[in-house]
Amino acid sequence: MSNRINESEAIAFLEGHDNFLIFTHNSPDADTIGSAIALVASLRALGKTAVAFNREGVPERLAFLEAKEYFRAELPCDLSPFTLVSVDVASPKMLSGGDETLTFALSIDHHEINSISCDNLYLHADYPAAGEIVYELIKGLGVGIDQTVAGALYAAISSDSGGFRYDSTRPETMYAAAELMRAGIDFAKINRLLFDSKSPAQIAVEKLAYEKLEFHFGGKFVLVAVTQEDLDRIGAEDSDTEVLNQIPRTVAGALVSAVIKPKGTLMKCSMRSNEMISVAEIAAQFSGGGHYHAAGFSKEGATVEEFRRLVIDAVGEKLESL
Numbered sequence: 568m569s570n571r572i573n574e575s576e577a578i579a580f581l582e583g584h585d586n587f588l589i590f591t592h593n594s595p596d597a598d599t600i601g602s603a604i605a606l607v608a609s610l611r612a613l614g615k616t617a618v619a620f621n622r623e624g625v626p627e628r629l630a631f632l633e634a635k636e637y638f639r640a641e642l643p644c645d646l647s648p649f650t651l652v653s654v655d656v657a658s659p660k661m662l663s664g665g666d667e668t669l670t671f672a673l674s675i676d677h678h679e680i681n682s683i684s685c686d687n688l689y690l691h692a693d694y695p696a697a698g699e700i701v702y703e704l705i706k707g708l709g710v711g712i713d714q715t716v717a718g719a720l721y722a723a724i725s726s727d728s729g730g731f732r733y734d735s736t737r738p739e740t741m742y743a744a745a746e747l748m749r750a751g752i753d754f755a756k757i758n759r760l761l762f763d764s765k766s767p768a769q770i771a772v773e774k775l776a777y778e779k780l781e782f783h784f785g786g787k788f789v790l791v792a793v794t795q796e797d798l799d800r801i802g803a804e805d806s807d808t809e810v811l812n813q814i815p816r817t818v819a820g821a822l823v824s825a826v827i828k829p830k831g832t833l834m835k836c837s838m839r840s841n842e843m844i845s846v847a848e849i850a851a852q853f854s855g856g857g858h859y860h861a862a863g864f865s866k867e868g869a870t871v872e873e874f875r876r877l878v879i880d881a882v883g884e885k886l887e888s889l
C-alpha cells in the first residue's frame with residue numbers, strides 16, 4: 568500500500584532526495600512530457616541531478632517542447648542509486664519494457680484510479696492535468712519559473728484540459744495559466760501546435776475515422792474501431808492515431824463515444840462521455856481506469872471484434888439503466 572502524502576510532504580520529499588529518474592507514460596502526451604520537463608529543470612535548478620525517461624522517446628508532434636536535454640530513452644542497468652518518480656502514470660499498464668514491475672519512491676498523478684506501485688502517492692484527482700500539480704510543487708520549492716518550465720507546464724495543462732474547456736478545468740487552473748503566460752511564453756503557438764496542427768498522416772487517420780463511424784442505440788453511442796490492417800493501409804504510426812479520439816466525441820447526441828485500436832499486440836479502447844454516464848465504471852469492468860468522462864481499458868492479444876462486442880454490450884447496459 569502506498570502512503571498518500573500532502574503537498575508539504577511532497578515538497579519535503581523532493582527537497583530531501585536527489586538523483587531523480589522521472590518516468591512518463593507510454594504513448595506520451597504533452598501532460599506527462601511537459602510535467603517531466605518542468606520537474607527535471609526545477610530540480611536541476613536546485614542543484615540536484617534529475618533526468619526524465621520514456622522508452623518511446625518524445626513524439627515528433629511534441630518536438631516544440633525541446634525535451635532533448637531533459638529526456639533519455641534508455642535506463643541505466645542499475646536503478647538502485649536513483650529516486651524513481653512517476654508523473655501522470657495511472658497504472659503499471661501505462662509503462663512498458665519491464666518497467667511495469669518497478670516500485671516508485673513517489674508517484675505524482677491526477678488519475679483517481681492510480682494503481683502504480685509506489686511508496687508515496689501525491690494525487691489530486693480533481694486537477695485537469697498533472698502539470699497543474701507540478702506547477703504548485705515548483706512554486707512550493709521556491710524555484711523561479713523560466714520560459715522553458717512555463718512553456719512545458721502551459722502545454723501540459725492546456726493539453727489535458729482540452730485548451731481549458733473540459734469541466735475538469737478549475738478556477739485555479741486559469742490562475743496558474745495566467746502566471747505561466749506572464750513568463751512571456753508564446754501560448755498561442757503552443758495551443759496551435761497542440762490543437763490546430765495535423766500532419767498528413769493524422770489527416771489520413773481522421774478520414775479513416777469518419778469512414779469507420781458506427782452509430783449505436785439511436786446515436787447515443789458512437790464508436791470507431793480500426794484494425795492494424797486499416798492503419799497499415801494508410802501508413803499511420805501509433806503516434807498519429809491520437810486524433811482518432813477526437814472524431815466520435817464530436818457527434819451531437821452521443822452520450823458515450825469510444826475508439827478501439829490496436830497498439831502492437833495490445834488492444835485498446837478509450838471512451839468519453841458527455842454527461843450522465845461514468846466511463847470510468849465501464850472501464851473498471853475490464854480492469855481499466857480513468858476519469859468519469861474519460862477512461863479506457865486494454866488487453867493483450869484481444870481482437871478488435873472482441874472489444875467491439877464488449878464495449879457495445881457494456882455501454883448498452885449503462886444506457887438502459889438511465
Ligand SMILES: [Mn+2]
Binds near residue numbers: 655695697727
Ligand atoms: Mn494527464
